[in-house]
Amino acid sequence: MAAFLQVTLAGLVTGSLYGLLALGIVLIYRATGVLNFAYGAIGAIGVSVMYELIARGHFNFWLALLCALIFSFIFGFLLERIFARPVLNAPVFTKAIATLALALVLQTIADQIWPELAQSVRFATPFDSITTRIGGVYIRLTDIIIIGTASIAMAALTLFLTKSKIGIAMRAAAENMSTARLMGAPVSMLIALTWAIGSLVAALAGIMEAANLNYVGVHMLDSALLYVFIGAVIGGIESMPGAVIGGVLLGIADNILALYLAGHTLGPVNIGDPGVRESIIFAGFVILLFLRPQGLLGQRQLRRV
Amino acid sequence: MSSQFPLQNTHRNGASIARTTLEQTALFLRQNWLRLSGIAAALIFFFALPAMFDQIFGFSADFELHRVSLIGIFIIAAFAQNILTGYAAQPSLGNAAFFGVSGYMVVWLVNDLNQPYWLGLVAACAVAALLGIVTGGPALRISGAYLAIASLGLVMLANSILTLWDTTAGRESYLFNNIPAALTDDHSLYYFVLWVVIITLYLGYNLTRSRIGRAFTAIRDDEAAAESFGVNLTRYKLLAFTISATLTGLAGGLYATWGGTASSSMSSVDQTIAFLAMIVIGGLGSIIGSILGAIFVGLIPLLLGLLPNVITVGTVQIQITTLNTGIYGVLLLLALIYFPMGLQTIPALLQKFLQRRKQS
Amino acid sequence: MTTLTIHNLSAGYGPIEVLRDISFSVPQGSICAILGPNGAGKTTIMRALSGLIPIRKGSVELNGARIDKLAAEQRVRKGLMLTPEGREMFPSLTVKENLLMGAFTQPKARFQEDMDKILEYFPRLKQRLNEPTASLSGGEAQMAAIGRSLMARPSVLLLDEPSHGLAPAIVERMFAIISKLNKDEGLTVLIVEQNARQALALAQQAYVLQAGKISLSGASKDLAKNQAVQELYLGG
Ligand SMILES: Nc1ncnc2c1ncn2[C@@H]1O[C@H](COP(=O)(O)OP(=O)(O)OP(=O)(O)O)[C@@H](O)[C@H]1O
Ligand SMILES: [Mg+2]
Numbered sequence: 001m002a003a004f005l006q007v008t009l010a011g012l013v014t015g016s017l018y019g020l021l022a023l024g025i026v027l028i029y030r031a032t033g034v035l036n037f038a039y040g041a042i043g044a045i046g047v048s049v050m051y052e053l054i055a056r057g058h059f060n061f062w063l064a065l066l067c068a069l070i071f072s073f074i075f076g077f078l079l080e081r082i083f084a085r086p087v088l089n090a091p092v093f094t095k096a097i098a099t100l101a102l103a104l105v106l107q108t109i110a111d112q113i114w115p116e117l118a119q120s121v122r123f124a125t126p127f128d129s130i131t132t133r134i135g136g137v138y139i140r141l142t143d144i145i146i147i148g149t150a151s152i153a154m155a156a157l158t159l160f161l162t163k164s165k166i167g168i169a170m171r172a173a174a175e176n177m178s179t180a181r182l183m184g185a186p187v188s189m190l191i192a193l194t195w196a197i198g199s200l201v202a203a204l205a206g207i208m209e210a211a212n213l214n215y216v217g218v219h220m221l222d223s224a225l226l227y228v229f230i231g232a233v234i235g236g237i238e239s240m241p242g243a244v245i246g247g248v249l250l251g252i253a254d255n256i257l258a259l260y261l262a263g264h265t266l267g268p269v270n271i272g273d274p275g276v277r278e279s280i281i282f283a284g285f286v287i288l289l290f291l292r293p294q295g296l297l298g299q300r301q302l303r304r305v
Numbered sequence: 306m307s308s309q310f311p312l313q314n315t316h317r318n319g320a321s322i323a324r325t326t327l328e329q330t331a332l333f334l335r336q337n338w339l340r341l342s343g344i345a346a347a348l349i350f351f352f353a354l355p356a357m358f359d360q361i362f363g364f365s366a367d368f369e370l371h372r373v374s375l376i377g378i379f380i381i382a383a384f385a386q387n388i389l390t391g392y393a394a395q396p397s398l399g400n401a402a403f404f405g406v407s408g409y410m411v412v413w414l415v416n417d418l419n420q421p422y423w424l425g426l427v428a429a430c431a432v433a434a435l436l437g438i439v440t441g442g443p444a445l446r447i448s449g450a451y452l453a454i455a456s457l458g459l460v461m462l463a464n465s466i467l468t469l470w471d472t473t474a475g476r477e478s479y480l481f482n483n484i485p486a487a488l489t490d491d492h493s494l495y496y497f498v499l500w501v502v503i504i505t506l507y508l509g510y511n512l513t514r515s516r517i518g519r520a521f522t523a524i525r526d527d528e529a530a531a532e533s534f535g536v537n538l539t540r541y542k543l544l545a546f547t548i549s550a551t552l553t554g555l556a557g558g559l560y561a562t563w564g565g566t567a568s569s570s571m572s573s574v575d576q577t578i579a580f581l582a583m584i585v586i587g588g589l590g591s592i593i594g595s596i597l598g599a600i601f602v603g604l605i606p607l608l609l610g611l612l613p614n615v616i617t618v619g620t621v622q623i624q625i626t627t628l629n630t631g632i633y634g635v636l637l638l639l640a641l642i643y644f645p646m647g648l649q650t651i652p653a654l655l656q657k658f659l660q661r662r663k664q665s
Numbered sequence: 666m667t668t669l670t671i672h673n674l675s676a677g678y679g680p681i682e683v684l685r686d687i688s689f690s691v692p693q694g695s696i697c698a699i700l701g702p703n704g705a706g707k708t709t710i711m712r713a714l715s716g717l718i719p720i721r722k723g724s725v726e727l728n729g730a731r732i733d734k735l736a737a738e739q740r741v742r743k744g745l746m747l748t749p750e751g752r753e754m755f756p757s758l759t760v761k762e763n764l765l766m767g768a769f770t771q772p773k774a775r776f777q778e779d780m781d782k783i784l785e786y787f788p789r790l791k792q793r794l795n796e797p798t799a800s801l802s803g804g805e806a807q808m809a810a811i812g813r814s815l816m817a818r819p820s821v822l823l824l825d826e827p828s829h830g831l832a833p834a835i836v837e838r839m840f841a842i843i844s845k846l847n848k849d850e851g852l853t854v855l856i857v858e859q860n861a862r863q864a865l866a867l868a869q870q871a872y873v874l875q876a877g878k879i880s881l882s883g884a885s886k887d888l889a890k891n892q893a894v895q896e897l898y899l900g901g
Contacts, residue, residue: 035450037578083638090645093396096453097585100578101637108631165765165773172755172766178717179753184741184770184817226461226574233454268473275465275472282462289455290443 002136007255013143013212015251016150017205018224022232022243023154024201029237031174031194034084035096038103039202039228040221042079045106046072046203048114051123051216061126065207069200076199080192088191110218120215128214146208153204154244157197161240170194227254230285236295245296254281351499355492367491371563374491376603377498378559381505383583383602384595385552390581391589392513393545394525397444398577399456400553402463403433405572407557409467412481412567422485422562430554437550441543460577467569478568481561488562498559505552510592512548521545525590553580586640588647597648601640605633668693668853669714669745669821673723676713683709684877686723691821691870696847696854698864698885701874702897707857708750710874711825714855715747716740727821742770746819750826750857752810756799760790760809763798767816776816783812786842804835811839815846822846824856828863836860840867861897865889873897 021039028036036042050068053059059067079102087098111118130141161167173180173187174194181187202221209224210216231250235242257280262272269276289295334341354373358366382404389395410429414420420428440459447455471478488494512518520541523531532538561567570576579602587598609629615622644650669691677683683706691697701707712718714725716737725733732740755763764783768776784791787808793801798809807827814822824843828836840863846852858864865871865885873881873894881888888894 029450035453086642087645090641091589092450093390093581093585093589094641094645097578097582098638098641100582101634101641104630104634105638108628108634111627165769168758168762168765169769172758172762175755175757176753178737179749179755180766181737182715182717182741182747182749182753183766183813184738185766186738226457229454230458233451237450237454269469270472273469273472275469279462279465279469282458282465285458286455286462289447289451289458293447293451295451 003259004256005135005137007259008252009137009139009143011252011255012248013146013251014255015248016147017209017212017247018228018231018251019244019247020150020153020201020205020208021221021224021228022235022247023157023240024198024205025228025232026237026240026243027157027201028194028198029232031170032084032088032191033092033095034099035092035229036099036198037096037225038099038106039198040225041103041106041110042072042076042199043202043206043221044218045075045110046199047123047206047210047216047220048110048117048218050203050207051117051121051210052114068207069203072203073196073200076202077192077196079199080195084191084195085188107218114218117216117218120217120220123210123214123216125211142211146212149204149208153201157201158240166190166193227251230281234285234288234295236297239295239297242295242297250281253284257281348503355495370495371491372607374495374498374563375560376600377495377502378556378563379579379583379599379603380502380596381559382553382556382580383587383599384505384509384592385549385556386580387584387587387589387591387595388509388512388521388552389545389549391584391591391594392518392521392525393542394521395444395542395545396449396453397456397546397549398453398581399440399444399459400549400580401572401574401577402440402456402460403436403550403553404557404560404576404580405460405463405467405567405569406436407433407554408561408567408571409470409479410554411558411561412479416479416481416483419483422483422488426555426558426562429558430551433554433557434547434551437547438543441546441550444546445539445542457574457577460572460574463572464569467572471569478566479561481565481567484562484565494563498563501555501559505555506592506596513592517541517544522590582637584647586637586644586648588649591647591649594647594649601648605636609633668728669855670726671710671714671723672726674710674713674720674725675722676709676718676720678709678718682721682877684713687874687877687879688723689872689879689882691853691855693853694847694851695870696843696856696868698868698871699855699857699874700859700861700864700871700894701857703859705874706877707874708825709877711747711749711823711857714823715745717747741817741819744818744820745823746814746817746821747823748810748814748825748827750829752806754798754801754806754810754813757797759795759797760801761794763809763813764816767813770817779816779818783815786815786846787812803830804832804839807831807835807839811843819852821853821855824854826857826859828858828860836863843867861894862889 021043025036025039028034028039046068049071050064053064053067054061057064083098083102084095087095090098125142127141127145132139132141159167161171169180169183169185170190170193172183173185173190177187180190206221209220213220227250228247231247232243233246234249235244235246237243254277257277258274261277264271355366355370358370358373362369382400386400389397389400407429410432411422411425414425414428415422440456444452444456488497513521520531520536523534523536524538524541528538557571560571583598583602584595585598586601587596588594606629609632612629615624640648671690672688674687675682675685687710689697699707699710709718713720716732716735716739720733723733724731727740727743727745730743732743732745735743755766758766761780764780765776768779771779784794789805790809790812793805793809798806801809811822811824811827827839827843831839843854843856844867847854854868856864856868865888868885871882871885871888872879873888881891881894883891
């Protein structure tokens with residue numbers, strides 16, 4: 001039982017990070033129709049900046065955190081202006097492939113600036129060693145901070161999008177750009193703002209992942225990205241709460257599967273192998289989508305006649 | 306490019322009924338001379354390429370030719386993706402799964418089960434086709450971004466299973482030791498791939514002009530309208546999945562032959578995205594686009610490989626090799642920004658440009 | 666004293682020039698109608714006036730100041746608001762959120778008061794305030810679209826075929842509301858209509874647009890008697 005709770009906790013931690021990342025991806029997708037495959041690289045650059053400030057600039061952890069987040073916000077804004085704007089009206093595929101190209105460029109740049117981060121480098125936080133034990137379950141302060149921060153960030157983003165004027169205008173522009181302009185909304189600004197917020201969220205999630213794993217690397221979010229996309233799609237890529245739920249479910253499922261498959265074999269096959277776990281998750285995902293093509297919370301689209 | 310049947314243009318001239326076949330042929334030649342001479346030039350170029358390589362590269366010619374053969378395999382895979390995505394408008398990213406499975410199938414059948422190579426290749430295509438039908442059926446229920454990510458899931462699933470097969474069998478990758486001697490020679494492999502490409506594209510060209518091809522385009526342009534005109538959506542979409550999977554299977558089998566090995570990276574996100582990148586760069590719904598896209602994606606890394614490793618600017622040394630991926634990304638971005646509808650639009654753009662020059 | 670003056674306006678899309686040298690004006694406090702067959706360029710005029718497409722020649726003046734170089738976002742702040750053809754609601758946003766978007770250029774403190782006033786004109790919307798506009802009926806959506814435009818406190822309201830696809834009774838009620846807004850609030854209205862009979866009854870002045878040119882203009886009651894107009898639009 002304790003083992004089960006322990007992995008559920010780990011699942012909640014990764015799940016809330018996946019959920020947060022999925023939220024950022026959905027935000028950008030809805031506003032600009034871009035399936036942003038560069039999202040992992042954007043987040044990783046945010047973390048690397050923080051690492052730089054701590055390791056070379058000798059900044060205090062919290063100040064470095066703040067600066068990295070501000071940097072990521074501006075970085076996202078600039079990325080939209082310089083790179084996403086020229087393809088804004090291109091077909092959806094073109095935009096998706098363009099983000100892949102962007103990912104290649106960003107990773108090359110990051111590799112040049114931080115060659116040492118091609119491998120994993122230790123990433124320490126002020127709250128690393130603080131743990132407590134409830135029942136048989138070890139809880140790190142890091143776990144609580146991650147789950148708490150992710151929840152607060154998701155709630156804040158939701159409030160912003162449903163209650164503030166700018167947030168509502170962002171949703172409006174996502175649905176009908178020219179009419180939003182007619183209402184006097186500065187649409188071009190709003191789109192750039194979407195990328196800025198998305199990039200900030202990516203950096204926040206990346207930093208928390210670094211705190212979770214205690215290491216930082218330029219490619220640290222690459223493998224998570226596909227899971228995040230799957231999480232977003234499971235929830236329904238049009239739906240923000242759906243994306244969060246999908247991400248959390250995936251994180252928990254992954255950890256629980258890891259627990260129960262470990263150390264077992266099936267004939268010649270070692271089912272403790274991570275490949276088996278991945279197979280089960282991908283197969284489950286594919287089957288789930290066949291059963292519910294619009295994801296868990298996505299709306300079934302009405303066919304135009 | 307007009308999707309009209311070439312001879313239909315004669316409708317515009319009232320006297321078309323009186324035309325003899327000879328005159329029609331002449332007309333067809335006159336209307337399409339640019340395209341026809343382009344094709345002829347390309348054929349001559351590609352058949353003469355090995356000889357030219359012998360001249361240019363001397364004894365590394367085989368090695369270089371081998372690398373070029375890969376582009377031919379990519380053309381087949383790109384065209385397969387284009388049938389599905391460009392013509393039938395299905396944003397499926399699952400093709401790498403068929404690519405990988407078929408590669409493993411060929412090696413398994415020929416290597417481990419000692420079947421003749423040709424049988425292995427055909428059987429691998431059949432397996433891919435079958436997988437295409439099995440996954441295409443449910444895939445019809447999914448649309449848009451959901452289909453894209455779901456099919457990406459399929460690729461990952463195939464990847465995990467193939468990796469698992471390798472680990473269970475205790476090997477790094479699946480070595481193909483039984484390749485027929487005729488195909489181990491780089492020159493004959495090149496001509497073999499070239500012929501397969503020519504035949505595939507010729508059949509593909511006729512397919513896209515047939516009733517099936519027109520049904521695909523009708524579905525792409527307006528699904529509801531196509532359905533109301535009596536196009537059976539399920540049947541044609543499934544057909545697109547099947548044809549695409551079969552051709553991808555063919556490419557996968559050739560790839561395993563080309564590389565002398567099958568590895569699970571054939572069914573990877575990177576691979577499937579490369580297929581998509583090819584058709585987006587070349588142009589959706591276009592054969593020329595598939596060719597140009599495959600050449601772009603396949604050739605750029607080769608050309609970048611020709612750059613010197615280190616460039617010294619003043620006192621600064623720049624390590625070019627570490628920048629290759631980034632340069633490739635930048636080129637990709639530029640192509641997408643300047644040719645959002647693909648490289649296939651270059652001739653038309655050029656024509657427009659020349660016309661404007663003439664006017665002013 | 667005229668509010669909106671259009672002088673020698675040309676506009677179009679790509680190589681196509683849809684409007685050629687159009688001149689007309691909408692006097693302050695009046696209702697003017699533009700009539701014309703499909704494809705005449707009526708919507709193109711509305712787009713050019715509101716800034717969704719650039720003009721190629723000529724000028725657009727609002728209260729004596731040129732606005733044709735301003736971006737669409739800025740023309741709203743000058744008091745010009747378009748209710749576009751096909752209503753163009755934000756479908757997943759609620760009616761209230763749509764109204765809030767209409768009031769984007771207005772201080773938030775005013776929102777409740779303005780919304781209450783608009784709901785008096787369009788009482789049907791009251792019950793649907795918290796529902797996504799995708800669920801509205803055609804009539805309700807048109808009311809919501811006009812209401813959304815009014816939230817910007819425009820001095821000139823541009824309406825592009827508000828009657829399209831609506832039952833005659835609803836059209837009548839809507840036109841009555843437009844007329845009331847004109848009288849009570851002094852709202853200047855430029856309305857594009859296919860529904861010539863009702864539009865001529867509503868407007869004081871009308872222009873007939875054909876193939877991108879104004880072919881007829883005059884007071885509504887004169888135009889209603891005009892032979893050509895009768896044959897074209899009023900069924901003889
Ligand atoms: N976005 C566009 N791109 C190119 N041509 C367009 C575009 N929109 C309209 N047109 C063309 O401009 C001409 C005028 O169109 P417009 O929409 O202004 O007509 P309209 O008078 O509003 O017609 P309707 O009564 O059908 O609404 C038409 O020939 C149309 O085909
Ligand atoms: Mg119109």
